[in-house]
Each structure stands twice: as C-alpha cells, then as structure tokens.
Amino acid sequence: MAASAPCYLGWDFSTQQLKVIAIDEQLRVIYEDNVQFDKDLLEFGTHCGVHVQSDKRTVTSPVLMWIKALDMILEKMKSSGFDFSRVRALSGAGQQHGSVYWKEGASQILKNLSPDLPLHQLLKACFSVSDSPVWMDSSTTTQCLSLEKAVGGAQDLANITGSRACERFTGNQIAKIYSQNPEAYAQTERISVVSSFAASLFLGAYAPIDYCDASLAGMKLEEGDIAISLGTSDTLFLWIQEPTPALEGHIFCNPVDSQAYMALLCFKNGSLMRERIRDDCASGSWDEFSKALKCTVIGNNGNIGFYFEVIEITPEAVGIHRFNRDNKKVPDFPKEVEIRALIEGQFMAKRIHAEKLGYKIMPRTRILATGGASHNKEILQVLSDVFSAPVYTIDTANSACLGCAYRAIHGLVAGTSVSLVDVVKLAPEPRLVVIPNAGADQVYQPLLKRYADLEQKVLCTPVSSHLPK
Known part of the structure; x- marks a missing residue:
C-alpha cells in the first residue's frame, strides 16, 4: 500500500469469528484477517461460537469474547505492519438478532477508555447480562405468542413489521429477560444489537441501530x-x-x-x-x-x-x-x-x-x-x-465484510447524490x-x-x- 493511499475497513462480528477486510480506493482487498472464537479464545468454552444450555433451546455467546476478539485482531493488524493512519472510514456488520445489555454507568466508562489497557479489561464490568442471547436461541415461545396476540395475530404482526414473531428476534429476547431476569433488566441502561454494539466500541459512545x-x-x-x-x-x-x-x-x-x-x-x-x-x-x-x-x-x-x-x-x-x-x-x-x-x-x-x-x-x-x-x-x-x-x-467469501467496506466509502459521501451503486462501480463483477x-x-x-x-x-x-x- 502506497504511503499516502487511503483505505477503508469492513468488519463482521459473526457467529464463529470476527473478520476484517481493508480495501483501497480502487476497491481492491489489501488486507484480510480473522479471529476464530473456538480456536483462538479457548477460555470462553464455546462450541461453534456459542453456549447451548441444557434445555437445547437457550443459546448465548459471551459478550467479552467478542470484545477480546477485537483486541486480538487489532494487535494482529498492528503486528503485521498495517498503517492505521491511512484509514479514512470503517463500517461493520454483526450477526442478526444478538442483543447486548449495557449496565448502568457503562456509557461513562465507554467515553473514558484508556489506551493503556485492552478493551476487554476496561469493559469487563459493563454488562448486566454476561452471555448475550443470539440468533440460534429458540427459548422465547411464550413471548412470541403474547406479542402476536396483542396485535391481532401472526399475520397482522407480519403486515406491520415484515415478520411474524420469531423466537430469535431481539424484542422477544428483551421481553424474556424483563420477565425472567428483572434484576438484570433493571440494571440495564442501554440495549444494543451486535452491529450497533460493535460500532459503539469504535465510537466510544452508544451507536444507534441501523x-x-x-x-x-x-x-x-x-x-x-x-x-x-x-x-x-x-x-x-x-x-x-x-x-x-x-x-x-x-x-x-x-x-x-x-x-x-x-x-x-x-x-x-x-x-x-x-x-x-x-x-x-x-x-x-x-x-x-x-x-x-x-x-x-x-x-x-x-x-x-x-x-x-x-x-x-x-x-x-x-x-x-x-x-x-x-x-x-x-x-x-x-x-x-x-x-x-x-x-x-x-x-x-x-x-x-x-x-x-x-x-x-x-x-x-x-x-x-x-x-x-x-x-x-x-x-x-x-x-x-x-x-x-x-x-x-x-473473490472473497467474506461478502459481509466487503459490503461493510463499501458502505464505509459511501458513508463519507452520505447526504450527496452519490449512491452505493455509484460507489461500487469499480468493484469486480x-x-x-x-x-x-x-x-x-x-x-x-x-x-x-x-x-x-x-x-x-x-x-x-x-x-x-x-x-x-
């Protein structure tokens, strides 16, 4: 990469690994790496990136595992000689429906992070729920039935929102925690989905949901x-x-x-x-x-x-x-x-x-x-x-990462007449x-x-x- 060449990062916080791609202004991939949760973060004891509880329906992932994975991949990029000063923008994606529960006071810690310690140490006390419910969870049937009944039925809910009530959806997961773990819910000041949680780590502040x-x-x-x-x-x-x-x-x-x-x-x-x-x-x-x-x-x-x-x-x-x-x-x-x-x-x-x-x-x-x-x-x-x-x-199987990198470029021209289609014209067919x-x-x-x-x-x-x- 030329010394002055800008680049753009795309991130993907997926189920089994954290992935990153860097592209240049010609949309060529110039860097690609990942951290695999089961292999690289053995201390969290996940299988395929998750914990499956004894009821076989409750499926979660440790929040700190995702944060430590980010620490690790940033260190890998630094060790490889990646020049972060060339990064003009970044964007990211996360597994759908996973939810993260920030504890009261977490926003202040997030705003005052020290560069001297890794993120997973700084944020270890910031979550009221340590294991996040993820998209594989199917334990909220009661909450789903209640939601559908409240709006007149499954089809009525689909007409309003685009989907009937699904066990993995974030709203039903929140309702379950509110009902079954009221103490944790009462201690929660903000709920993020995985993608907005990841954005919050980079912003040092709570990111809205996209x-x-x-x-x-x-x-x-x-x-x-x-x-x-x-x-x-x-x-x-x-x-x-x-x-x-x-x-x-x-x-x-x-x-x-x-x-x-x-x-x-x-x-x-x-x-x-x-x-x-x-x-x-x-x-x-x-x-x-x-x-x-x-x-x-x-x-x-x-x-x-x-x-x-x-x-x-x-x-x-x-x-x-x-x-x-x-x-x-x-x-x-x-x-x-x-x-x-x-x-x-x-x-x-x-x-x-x-x-x-x-x-x-x-x-x-x-x-x-x-x-x-x-x-x-x-x-x-x-x-x-x-x-x-x-x-x-x-050419890459990490299309979510690549799409995020494209969105990072598009984000710089947000509010103009330039569309994403215009941005990706240079991308390989x-x-x-x-x-x-x-x-x-x-x-x-x-x-x-x-x-x-x-x-x-x-x-x-x-x-x-x-x-x-």
Missing part, C-alpha cells in the same frame, strides 16, 4: 437476483419491489435502494450440519465430501433427507428424517447418498420457501453465492441444478462458477414437490421427540 444489511451490498445484488449466504446459518436474500409479508420469511428495507425491499429466509442448520455430515460420512475431509457429490446421480435416485441438528427456523422442525424413493422412512443411507441427500435437501428447501414468498425463477435469474461453503464447486453445482440457474461468486447440468430441471421438478409433501410429514412429528440428547 437497518441495512451488508451481505446484499457486498454481493452487488440486483433486481431479479438471488443471494445465498452459506455460513453458520444459511440465508437467502431476494430483491423485491412489491413486498408480501407472510408467516415464513421476512421483509426488510433494501439497503441499496430506498424504494425497494429485501426479503430474507434464514435456515439455522447451515454449515454446522454440513460439517457434522462431513465428519460422519467423509472422514472429516471436504475433498471426500466433494467426491461423494460428484459420484452420486442428480436426484439421488429419489432418496430425500431432512437434517436439523437444532430446531430449524424454516420450517420449524428438528431431527434427521430419511425417506427412500417410495416415501418410506428409513433409518440410514449409505455415506455417499447421505451427503447428497443433505445438500439436495438444503437447497430444495430454499427454493420451495422462496417460491412461497412469491419469488419466481426467471431465465435471467442469477444466484450469487457467498459464505464459507461457496468455495466448494461441487456444492455450488447442486445449488445450480436445484434452482436451474447459474451460480456466481465474488461476480464470477460465473457453474451452470445447471442438462436435464437437471426435469429431475428436480417432481422431486421438489415430493420434498414439499414430505416436509409437511416431518412437521407433524412432535419437536420434543427429536431434540438432541
């Missing part, structure tokens, strides 16, 4: 496209003009076009489930996992599987359910069949539920894939076949990775219908009978 989404910005999503993030959770983003709130999925403001909307579907059993099947069926090797996808036929000879290690969001189901070509439930599959059943099932669910929101796959539809699994070409081939659409990626195999659509059309029918059968299975022991 409503944009960096995945969408980093992927340069356009109308008609589908963005799929294949991370700890899998999320599917749709650019829409005419929102139709429903009982599944969510409608948000569009961060790129103030006149449009973004629809989102979230699937809790994403990479964690893929990693479990990789370990069980491919000796922990992604190469072996990919070989299994390549050596099995499209459609898996009619074998269909549902793989929910934790209670899923879309649909609300749990457990592993396998069906043969005759729709008979079976106890297991051969390893190669298991791997393809997992990946085909995950992508068929995404297509089915996107179409329930009114989305139609068009000839010009592009799928923009990001997240860790977007590096795996064989997984993306199944995605392309199921959706009958070409799949594109960008998404790269075509795979196209659908010939005949895939004919295989998946009947299979999609079978999957949807079998999903209803799985939903009739009591959740409690399939909770992991």
Whole structure:
C-alpha cells in the first residue's frame, strides 16, 4: 500500500469469528484477517461460537469474547505492519438478532477508555447480562405468542413489521429477560444489537441501530437476483419491489435502494450440519465430501433427507428424517447418498420457501453465492441444478465484510447524490462458477414437490421427540 493511499475497513462480528477486510480506493482487498472464537479464545468454552444450555433451546455467546476478539485482531493488524493512519472510514456488520445489555454507568466508562489497557479489561464490568442471547436461541415461545396476540395475530404482526414473531428476534429476547431476569433488566441502561454494539466500541459512545444489511451490498445484488449466504446459518436474500409479508420469511428495507425491499429466509442448520455430515460420512475431509457429490446421480435416485441438528427456523422442525424413493422412512443411507441427500435437501428447501414468498425463477435469474461453503464447486453445482440457474461468486467469501467496506466509502459521501451503486462501480463483477447440468430441471421438478409433501410429514412429528440428547 502506497504511503499516502487511503483505505477503508469492513468488519463482521459473526457467529464463529470476527473478520476484517481493508480495501483501497480502487476497491481492491489489501488486507484480510480473522479471529476464530473456538480456536483462538479457548477460555470462553464455546462450541461453534456459542453456549447451548441444557434445555437445547437457550443459546448465548459471551459478550467479552467478542470484545477480546477485537483486541486480538487489532494487535494482529498492528503486528503485521498495517498503517492505521491511512484509514479514512470503517463500517461493520454483526450477526442478526444478538442483543447486548449495557449496565448502568457503562456509557461513562465507554467515553473514558484508556489506551493503556485492552478493551476487554476496561469493559469487563459493563454488562448486566454476561452471555448475550443470539440468533440460534429458540427459548422465547411464550413471548412470541403474547406479542402476536396483542396485535391481532401472526399475520397482522407480519403486515406491520415484515415478520411474524420469531423466537430469535431481539424484542422477544428483551421481553424474556424483563420477565425472567428483572434484576438484570433493571440494571440495564442501554440495549444494543451486535452491529450497533460493535460500532459503539469504535465510537466510544452508544451507536444507534441501523437497518441495512451488508451481505446484499457486498454481493452487488440486483433486481431479479438471488443471494445465498452459506455460513453458520444459511440465508437467502431476494430483491423485491412489491413486498408480501407472510408467516415464513421476512421483509426488510433494501439497503441499496430506498424504494425497494429485501426479503430474507434464514435456515439455522447451515454449515454446522454440513460439517457434522462431513465428519460422519467423509472422514472429516471436504475433498471426500466433494467426491461423494460428484459420484452420486442428480436426484439421488429419489432418496430425500431432512437434517436439523437444532430446531430449524424454516420450517420449524428438528431431527434427521430419511425417506427412500417410495416415501418410506428409513433409518440410514449409505455415506455417499447421505451427503447428497443433505445438500439436495438444503437447497430444495430454499427454493420451495422462496417460491412461497412469491419469488419466481426467471431465465435471467442469477444466484450469487457467498459464505464459507461457496468455495466448494461441487456444492455450488447442486445449488445450480436445484434452482436451474447459474451460480456466481465474488473473490472473497467474506461478502459481509466487503459490503461493510463499501458502505464505509459511501458513508463519507452520505447526504450527496452519490449512491452505493455509484460507489461500487469499480468493484469486480461476480464470477460465473457453474451452470445447471442438462436435464437437471426435469429431475428436480417432481422431486421438489415430493420434498414439499414430505416436509409437511416431518412437521407433524412432535419437536420434543427429536431434540438432541
């Protein structure tokens, strides 16, 4: 990096790691790093970045773990010779729905931080709740039902807010703490979501809550496209003009076009489930996992599987359910069949539920894939076949970080006529990775219908009978 060259930082406080990207004025990535919570912060005892309580529904993350991760990554940047004086702006994202509870008096500590000590030491007494509820939590059913009843029902709430009441949503988590931990609630002077919490650490003051989404910005999503993030959770983003709130999925403001909307579907059993099947069926090797996808036929000879290690969001189901070509439930599959059943099932669910929101796959539809699994070409081939659409990626799987860096540049011209689209003109276009195999659509059309029918059968299975022991 030239001595006087400005740069811009993008941060992502995600479930399993803290990530940072630096870009220059030509939007080229010049620095990239991360801190992995389970590996680099063993003292917090997390698994996949979280603590799962004994009821299997309560899922939290330590607030100080996120802060110490920031201390660590800043030290790594300093040790590498990164020149912070060149940073003109920074922006960040955080896992959705996580909430942070600042204790009375925390704002004064935040405003008077000493440069002589790390942040995690300075802020260790600043939180009334030490473990934050996160997006994987599903323990607020009572609060959800109460909220929906108060406004006239689930659909009425979706019409007002874009979503029905969901267990992981911050409002319901706050209501639970207010009800079950009134002492902690009484000691709380401010509540942040993870993204505004992260911004507060840099500001030295409480940051307001923003409503944009960096995945969408980093992927340069356009109308008609589908963005799929294949991370700890899998999320599917749709650019829409005419929102139709429903009982599944969510409608948000569009961060790129103030006149449009973004629809989102979230699937809790994403990479964690893929990693479990990789370990069980491919000796922990992604190469072996990919070989299994390549050596099995499209459609898996009619074998269909549902793989929910934790209670899923879309649909609300749990457990592993396998069906043969005759729709008979079976106890297991051969390893190669298991791997393809997992990946085909995950992508068929995404297509089915996107179409329930009114989305139609068009000839010009592009799928923009990001997240860790977007590096795996064989997984993306199944995605392309199921959706009958070409799949594109960008050079970094950390699209949320990249989107934040773009937003950092855009923030400097906020209030002018310069749009984010103008800002990202220099950014590389998404790269075509795979196209659908010939005949895939004919295989998946009947299979999609079978999957949807079998999903209803799985939903009739009591959740409690399939909770992991």
